[in-house]
Amino acid sequence: MSALIDSHCHIDFPQFDADRESILGRCRQKGMSAILVPGVSRSQWARMSATLDQFNDAERFPRLLPAYGLHPCFMGEHEIDHLTNLETQLDTGAVAVGEIGLDTFHGEATYDAQVKLFKAQLAIAAERSLPVIIHSRKTQDQVIKLIRDQGFKSGGIMHAFSGSLQQAQQAVEQGFLIGFGGAATYDRANRLRRILKALPREAIVFETDAPDIPPCFDREHPNSPLNLFRIVEILAEVREDPVEDLLACSTKNVLELLNIAV
Template sequence: MAFIDSHCHLDFTEFDACRAQLINQCQQHNIKKLIVPGVTLAQSQALIAFSAQHTNVRIAAGLHPYFLAEYQHSHLAALTEFAEQHRSQLIAIGECGIDRSIDDLAVQTQIFEHHIALANQLELPLIVHHRQSHDLIAQAFKRCQPKKGGVIHAFSGSMQQAQYYIKQGFKLGVGGVITYQRAQKTRSVVAQIAPEHLLLETDAPAMPLAGFQGQINTPLQLPLVFEQLCQLKQITTPCKAGFKKQLYNSCSELFRI
């Protein structure tokens, strides 16, 4: 059974010099599908051509809180029009969310709830970014209930928060964070969550694994994330193939790929 990297930014400039080679290497290492989220309006629009060039890439459209400085109110209507027009080429809405390290939480919340409503309209899952904002995301979910679930990207939170998201129909994104010993809370929670509620991801080029700090992260690290997850869940070699299949199916079923 192959891998799916459920979250990587292969269109970012860090990969301009090596993108084709990297995608070929992913195929050779059985990383068969790569999900690339949208982060701005222009970049989301450009992903249509990007995915056409790479048959193993699947895409989403969204406005990430990190790029709030580029945001204009007209972008919401433009995002909706774009997503409606390219519905058949999108597997999700996002990357979207709320981030307390960034100002204008009211604007972030408005944008996030627009994404939820758009995902509901198009019957697509969400790719959700969070940072110190689980409470704000839960409040947004109360006002605008997601209908098709999604994934909480780079999940780090308590067991209670994990269970809340799962009840809302969301899966938890598991990446390089679990390779750090200091991330004991996240490691403990992930170890207890059933595989049908987990997705593997790298967030390449960001979130390098322990031992690779300062290097550009790539989807080729996904097998190392898998091995670390196996260790946390005490899954032995004879059971790894079945576990990998469960993780693959979890992602494939959510995004219908």
């Protein structure tokens, strides 16, 4: 079995304080080689980075790969000089800028400020040739347009993708991978499953977004990266694709995007 990568998991969040070590140990034993851990705000980066250092042991745990960014759902916390702080933080060994993007799920009050922040962070990523981890809710067209208008070429991941097939294909054309996880395990997720089936393997990566987006087989608990093994089995079945081939390809996709080996 190839090694599995969780391409989006908030393993640093306090929800995991009690059992982080046991979860990460079991992930490693089951064959997870790496977890991409996205940043959300300046105050969270330092805590996140300290947690990742604590579990920096490739024998016992998956490799924890940090991304740093200013998340559009935390607009109340961000200040303009946090962009300068972001540049310094990226120099500590980030594999990507994220998560960044646009979100109008709770209304449009902060939309203009979100756009400004997103553009600035795309520019920072471009300067460093780093890929981006995109968070987009109800804003897929705007996100693609900004990426295109800005001539952003370092690619990235459309995390927890929730757009249309056409939007997914436009993202792939711009050098992006499409992130699938717990949401597509539900039978009722017809549109998402159609997209999962229509895309080539080379465009697909897997993620839990833990502790969010619990899969259909464990809705009662916070989501965990341990669930990714079963999530991938279910999504391989949906695609009628051999699980080993799909898993191996998704791992290769992540490693190529991040330009690393694990």
